[in-house]
Amino acid sequence: MERLPGIDAVWPNRSDLVYEQDPDLAAVADWFRAQEDFERRFGLVFRRSFNEVLDGVRTGRYDVAELEKTEKTYIGTKVEIVVRSEFGLEKGRPMDYVIEDRQVDAKFSLSASGWTIPMEAVGHLCLLLHADDRGSRFTVGLIRTTEAVLRGGGNRDSKRGVSKEGKKMIHWLVPDGELPVNRLLHLPENTRDRILAFRSGQQRVNELFRRVQGEIIGRDSVEPVAMQTDVAKRVRDSRLQLWLEGIVILGHQSDHPRIARELALPVPSKGEWISVRLVPDTGDGRPVTIFKGRPSVVAREYEPVQSLPVGTY
Structure with missing residues (x-):
């Protein structure tokens, strides 16, 4: 299958350098990699999240494109919840998770680079999640959302995207995973x-x-x-x-x-x-x-x- 955009071929990254220079990010990355079958389990997380929001039993829907705008937004919340359940993560305060005593926020996007970071998450570690049901691929990465990796402008909710240069600072846990086929x-x-x-x-x-x-x-x-x-x-x-x-x-x-x-x-x-x-x-x-x-x-x-x-x- 075609490789997802937004990975090394598109954004030559500094993944190893980020890992070496940020011990908190390294600790979280090491924790995930120590979990049994972590890549396969992330794939199941996305599959389950999509299926539950599609609610095919009641609606007959099978395509994320059929979802209402509010439902597409809710996929991010669903993914956050299912990741917490699948990996037994503690709920964070103020971020979504506590992993190895570090606060980690979760951000999901249906597009390969559409993550938006709220003001309260700036400076924290973020677990960046993306899945493409038509391409049957997914990505999982970690980033420290400093001002240096974010775009200058924000949307009306004061959320900002990751800049082109910032994407080079993503440490990929799963750069190109195989999503269970729909x-x-x-x-x-x-x-x-x-x-x-x-x-x-x-x-x-x-x-x-x-x-x-x-x-x-x-x-x-x-x-x-x-x-x-x-x-x-x-x-x-x-x-x-x-x-x-x-x-x-x-x-x-x-x-x-x-x-x-x-x-x-x-x-x-x-x-x-x-x-x-x-x-x-x-x-x-x-x-x-x-x-x-x-x-x-x-x-x-x-x-x-x-x-x-x-x-x-």
Whole structure:
């Protein structure tokens, strides 16, 4: 995927120098880097924050662009809260967090360099957060918001952006992270339109697993399609209804991970599924699995539909 703007290639930075000259910033940076899977967890923070504000179960929304202006503003507050929860951070006074006895403010922006710093945060450490759902990338950095790194003018709330020179002073914790994919957002428009055209939530879920095969589909993608909290039931019902079309929907339980591995498919984790159409093995070298006692392979598009062996799975 295309690398996000706002990183070293665009702003040759002084990240190492900042780290060496600011022991408070170094202490906070070291703390985050010591947390297990911290980069992956930041990605999950952004994914969860977007999903909760989109509220797909109630609204059917899947794209941040669909949000009202006030909701987009609230994403920053949501990210702040979810970061605190994910990393077990103490609430700061007057800043958002206390990390290693240092006050740290959190600033999120949907644009790669749109952070705005209020007067009360000047001089403090700021955790700069950005995520791009369409690009499936995110960044996390630390900066000391001195006058030297801020623009001269402010908006009507007296908030100021980070200057071009100031951006060189960002110490990147995650310069180019991989955001968990918003599967529904990234579908071809005609595919998505066909899925969402059905009035029934169950029919939409059926169409999702019918049209999007061989790719992991997470709960967050099923929710705005089903518009129901119990998406697992919708998926179970889809299994029954797609049976005659030869389509299986694999999850994380029972024999499903084995079947996915043997078919050389991505293996779903909890809250994830993957659908695929199966046909009997013809011995042509494709990966084979035993499904309901029958050697089976992933169907090619031109192969005729064959219903699955009878029985639950």
